[in-house]
Amino acid sequence: MTKHDVQDARGKAVFPLPEQRERREPGGAVAQATVAALQAMIRDGQLRPGDVLPPQRTLARDLKVSRATLREALSILATIGEIVAREGGRGFVCADPSDVGARPSWRFAARYSLREVYQFRYVVESYAAELAAVGHTEQEIVDLKDCALAFRKAARASDLAAYAQADFDFHNLIMRISRNNLLVDMHQTFASVLLESQRLPTERPGNLLVAVQEHDRIVEAISMADPDGANYYMRKHISMAGSRAGLPPSELP
Incomplete structure (x- = not known):
């Protein structure tokens, strides 16, 4: 050995x-x-x-x-x-x-409800996407597209662990592109909670490529320097992700 x-x-x-x-x-x-x-x-x-x-x-x-x-x-x-x-x-x-x-369940329930987590993501990540749309570099768009591609490959391979990680990496990169250090630090502080919320949808029946298409729309809006579109598509994506994670319609952000 x-x-x-x-x-x-x-x-x-x-x-x-x-x-x-x-x-x-x-x-x-x-x-x-x-x-x-x-x-x-x-x-x-x-x-x-x-x-x-x-x-x-x-x-x-x-x-x-x-x-x-x-x-x-x-x-x-x-x-x-x-x-x-x-x-x-x-x-x-x-x-x-x-x-x-x-079978797994929401293991942070004693600290935060799943509804609270998706509310947090809805507000913070949509604003980060808006900031990213007005302050990105060409290289950051390349990096964002690479993240989206890794997400697509994991979905096609049905590699659930890689899929959840690629999802987290995509959203984390948008936080960094936002150039708001407080948003970045908040995302890192609650990384384990946020990553867990992004894994839950993989435990429910559904087409993994749906979320991939949502990521593509976010990337397109950011690359076109469209802050309103980036904000809108991120809010829509987070809401749909909450639904895929098991939140009932009355609790979706």
Whole structure:
């Protein structure tokens, strides 16, 4: 076993991750690689239904990622139902696919209702899109289109983890293009809550490409320097996303 191999709780090599990857790649790419490593452990039977995952400190060390990246990866797996939080919130266990109770729910309910989260996104992200439409660079439009393309590819591949991450990256980039540091900091502060809200729609039946088309309209409006259009399409997208996440019509922003 080389120094780059990852070991599970039984000491077996399970997945190689290149050294120093986390310093070279964007956070979303590192999180996706970590998700893939953990999924490989589950797929290969090295983590079986009911197995307790190793402590986060151990996993982060073995996978050569930060604790923050690991927590993001675990959150993705919990939301798509591959792992389940233990009673009392101390660690995770590998989910049993036959266990209906393992299906994810809104895990931030004790702090914020899903309605509150989508209200927040409706106000903040629509204004960020408006600002982005009047203050972007050509390179930022290229980056935004790249995000939209990654989102489309994940939708076509039905890769739910990559789909949710690409969705978050798209919205996070619009925040940065807005040039409002307070909006950027707010989005980062509540990143785990917002990312979770963007994963919920993947758990409900529906066409993943619908949201892709909504992203395309937002990109078009921003690239055309149309602040009113960017604001409108973002508000419409957030409202539709809330519906896909399970909010009833009376609670949609």
